[in-house]
Amino acid sequence: MPKNTKTRKNGDFCFLKNGDVCIREEAGNMTREPWLMLQTRRNQEPTKTLCWGLTNNGSSFARIGTQEGDLVNGFIHEDPYKCRQLGSFVYFKEGSRYFTDCWYPILHQDQKLTTTYSFGCVTRETSYIGLDVKTRCFIPNEFDAMVQLVTVTNKEDKERKIQVFGVNPVNVGDARAIQFSGFNSMMMAGGFPDKKLDALIWYNGYGIPFDDDEDDDLGMFGKLLLHGASEKLTQFSMRYEDFVGHYTRSMANPVALETGKLPCTPAQESTSSLSVVCFDITVPAGGSKTFTIFSAAGSTDNYYHKGKKEFKAIISKLSNTETAERMLEHEMKEWKADFDKLTFNVPGNRLFGPSFRWIQYQCAMVLNLNRMTESRCSPTARLIITSMFPLREHLISMPAMTRSGSSMRCASTSRR
Numbered sequence: 393m394p395k396n397t398k399t400r401k402n403g404d405f406c407f408l409k410n411g412d413v414c415i416r417e418e419a420g421n422m423t424r425e426p427w428l429m430l431q432t433r434r435n436q437e438p439t440k441t442l443c444w445g446l447t448n449n450g451s452s453f454a455r456i457g458t459q460e461g462d463l464v465n466g467f468i469h470e471d472p473y474k475c476r477q478l479g480s481f482v483y484f485k486e487g488s489r490y491f492t493d494c495w496y497p498i499l500h501q502d503q504k505l506t507t508t509y510s511f512g513c514v515t516r517e518t519s520y521i522g523l524d525v526k527t528r529c530f531i532p533n534e535f536d537a538m539v540q541l542v543t544v545t546n547k548e549d550k551e552r553k554i555q556v557f558g559v560n561p562v563n564v565g566d567a568r569a570i571q572f573s574g575f576n577s578m579m580m581a582g583g584f585p586d587k588k589l590d591a592l593i594w595y596n597g598y599g600i601p602f603d604d605d606e607d608d609d610l611g612m613f614g615k616l617l618l619h620g621a622s623e624k625l626t627q628f629s630m631r632y633e634d635f636v637g638h639y640t641r642s643m644a645n646p647v648a649l650e651t652g653k654l655p656c657t658p659a660q661e662s663t664s665s666l667s668v669v670c671f672d673i674t675v676p677a678g679g680s681k682t683f684t685i686f687s688a689a690g691s692t693d694n695y696y697h698k699g700k701k702e703f704k705a706i707i708s709k710l711s712n713t714e715t716a717e718r719m720l721e722h723e724m725k726e727w728k729a730d731f732d733k734l735t736f737n738v739p740g741n742r743l744f745g746p747s748f749r750w751i752q753y754q755c756a757m758v759l760n761l762n763r764m765t766e767s768r769c770s771p772t773a774r775l776i777i778t779s780m781f782p783l784r785e786h787l788i789s790m791p792a793m794t795r796s797g798s799s800m801r802c803a804s805t806s807r808r
Contacts, residue, residue: 400424402422403416404417411749412508413427413509414509417448417504417505419499422449426449427448427507427509428445429447429514430443430757431512431530431531432757432761433535435533438457440456441760442537444531448505449494450492450496451478453465456615463563463564464560464563477496479559480529480540481559482540482558482685484520485554485649489521491503491521493518493542494516497644503519505517506518512530512724513529513530513724515527516529522548523552525544527540527542528541533719533722534709535705536689537686537688537706539686539710539720540684541682541717542684543680546675546676546678546679547678552674554675555652559643559668560666560667562583563581564581564595564615581659582660582665583630583665583667586618588700589703590625591620593616593695594617595616615690616695616703618689618703620669620686620711622685622710622712623671623672627653627654627656628654628656628670629656629666629668631664634648634654634657648668667687683713686710688710690706736748
């Protein structure tokens with residue numbers, strides 16, 4: 393490298409001892425591109441699988457099956473300023489000061505961030521104004537939901553009251569409508585508050601009407617999206633301009649974070665939708681407070697014709713933080729059990745083992761999301777997939793190349 397060339401910092405990466413990926417960032421030392429991890433609901437058909445894409449900078453997307461089943465769209469690979477810095481993240485406000493649990497909208501000079509990618513969970517950790525925040529993001533096995541399990545720890549010797557804003561760039565419908573517009577339009581969905589559920593309900597303005605039969609209502613365009621929290625909502629917002637304000641502003645300085653107020657008005661069809669739930673928490677001196685923010689997809693038919701039983705059951709479980717903790721623990725144990733069926737280590741190379749685990753995870757995502765047949769996979773992918781998931785019905789039957797629980801070791805070789 394030439395002597396006068398300056399290297400540009402790109403965050404700090406490492407494997408943890410358990411194989412997790414850890415990225416540490418601060419002002420002036422952030423990744424140039426977002427690190428994307430896909431999460432899926434396990435053991436579902438590919439066209440019905442909920443996928444939630446999460447990055448270290450806070451941008452995200454979510455859909456069921458293909459692009460026609462879009463739920464959340466944060467343009468993760470687009471210019472963040474052109475796309476207005478959208479994502480599934482959380483703001484924390486005390487007095488006139490506020491910050492988020494990721495750097496996409498805001499990163500203060502004295503704020504550091506750590507993102508940990510684990511199998512079944514993405515964890516964001518940050519500290520600012522005497523508050524430690526830990527956000528664990530995961531999809532439970534039981535239903536189609538994106539859960540943010542948040543713990544706020546007060547490092548000061550006095551009780552503190554914090555205003556919390558959970559933000560989600562909702563786009564219920566077809567992602568291609570936004571892509572074909574050159575990302576010049578905002579999210580498209582209609583929504584209203586449900587006071588009995590204490591949550592926001594989003595629908596597709598061009599979707600299936602309420603009187604369609606049950607089978608059609610359960611299709612992708614028959615989905616509703618619920619946005620709620622374990623805490624009682626005090627305010628809400630459903631339009632981008634209601635939260636951010638004048639077009640000269642962005643998610644880095646939304647007017648709602650300056651005033652602490654939201655209009656609490658419903659959204660109309662095809663509006664510039666942005667789902668924001670707001671509530672207050674009290675954190676004792678030296679203590680912690682844990683809560684959940686969640687977005688769940690449910691059946692139109694169930695909501696309008698069957699007493700909202702589906703959403704009521706989801707809210708009942710996710711509003712209990714201990715239940716959410718158990719769901720996360722179960723999810724991570726299942727991934728570990730799958731990966732333990734096939735291990736691969738190279739003596740003397742400490743990076744190969746965890747790297748192979750992430751290759752396994754990539755293959756699992758191909759299995760869960762991709763519509764291509766097994767015969768078109770690479771030989772390595774076939775080996776990994778058939779060893780980890782030998783009974784998946786949408787794989788072409790073939791003899792497993794390894795037995796469950798086996799371990800492959802490769803002797804290290806020297807260069808010649």
